[in-house]
Amino acid sequence: MLTALSLACESTPDLAATMRLQIPALAWHMTGAGVWQRTFHLHGQGIRVRVEADRGGLQFSFRTGTDEELLRDLLIATFRNGEQVGAMALTGHPALRALRRHHQGMILLAGSPFETLVLAVLAQARPAAAVRKVFPRLAAECGGLTPRRLSELPLPRLAQLVRPLGEVKASRLHATAAILTRRGATAFDRPIGGSDSHALNYLLPSLPGVGTHTAAIVMAIVNDVPDTVPIDQHLMRVAYRLGLTDHDGGLTKPGSRRVAADLLAYGPDVARAHPLIQHVAYDTCTASTPDCRRCFLAESCRYAARTRVMPGPVRV
Ligand code: SF4
Numbered sequence: 001m002l003t004a005l006s007l008a009c010e011s012t013p014d015l016a017a018t019m020r021l022q023i024p025a026l027a028w029h030m031t032g033a034g035v036w037q038r039t040f041h042l043h044g045q046g047i048r049v050r051v052e053a054d055r056g057g058l059q060f061s062f063r064t065g066t067d068e069e070l071l072r073d074l075l076i077a078t079f080r081n082g083e084q085v086g087a088m089a090l091t092g093h094p095a096l097r098a099l100r101r102h103h104q105g106m107i108l109l110a111g112s113p114f115e116t117l118v119l120a121v122l123a124q125a126r127p128a129a130a131v132r133k134v135f136p137r138l139a140a141e142c143g144g145l146t147p148r149r150l151s152e153l154p155l156p157r158l159a160q161l162v163r164p165l166g167e168v169k170a171s172r173l174h175a176t177a178a179i180l181t182r183r184g185a186t187a188f189d190r191p192i193g194g195s196d197s198h199a200l201n202y203l204l205p206s207l208p209g210v211g212t213h214t215a216a217i218v219m220a221i222v223n224d225v226p227d228t229v230p231i232d233q234h235l236m237r238v239a240y241r242l243g244l245t246d247h248d249g250g251l252t253k254p255g256s257r258r259v260a261a262d263l264l265a266y267g268p269d270v271a272r273a274h275p276l277i278q279h280v281a282y283d284t285c286t287a288s289t290p291d292c293r294r295c296f297l298a299e300s301c302r303y304a305a306r307t308r309v310m311p312g313p314v315r316v
Helices: 015-020 068-078 094-102 113-123 128-142 147-152 155-165 168-183 185-193 197-203 212-222 233-242 253-264 268-272 274-283 302-306
Strands: 002-008 029-032 035-042 045-054 057-063
Touching (some): 002 068, 015 045, 035 068, 113 128, 113 168, 113 185, 113 212, 128 155, 147 168, 197 212, 212 253, 233 253, 233 274, 268 274
Antiparallel strands (some): 002 057, 029 035, 035 045, 045 057
């Protein structure tokens, strides 16, 4: 039986941006104009879910039996009950207000700790399109990603699946899955979901292939009220140019901590919104030549004001 689920949103959802800018979205792929799909594995059974947007919110469709209620809860949690960037507390700086306005229809996705960790590792230095090809095959092979199922997958098979993203990731993920299986699911999920600083500083970075940046990404996605911001040189550059921080001293540990603290002073929603700032870094705010004339943040940007660059007609 085909089941439909509607999730109401305050304003028309921007599903394209929702799926373009975030790590949990890498589990989804586009199957037609504006239609996205992924498979959830509940109790080992794969259930394909489609989602599309209309003016009132998100429309999901799937076939399921006894697990229908569980899947509904999972979808609502993944799409954070339809909460959009437009409703977030991004108010303490003109650039944050401009980000909120520009991305008002976007929904910031949530994810389970282990799946988010696997996606974050797969996405390290690799394009989204490549991750979107590898992830569904990996999840299907495991019958759903859990540390135990991933650790039970023979390493040569895992290496074969992950090869397009770099073979070294297979041995790292395999070792991580084995460590977490030995420790038990709760010993991982609880501290990660509980915004525990020990998890951020020790537990996650102690896992093979997980550095401080990947650890911070996982914590910022999994927690509703994150207390960390993933800082890399791109986010640091944009935050400095916008005037969200005065630190431009390079990507050292103390420097990253300082920028994260400056951003968190605007509230935890800035941490959740970090993909929006990150996207500016790749789009207009490149290291060598920021394209301020094309940037929607120009009117609220310290760098653009200093260089007297304001938005103008874009020539194509
Ligand atoms: S206005 Fe220019 S400097 Fe400011 S964020 Fe945009 S591209 Fe970067």
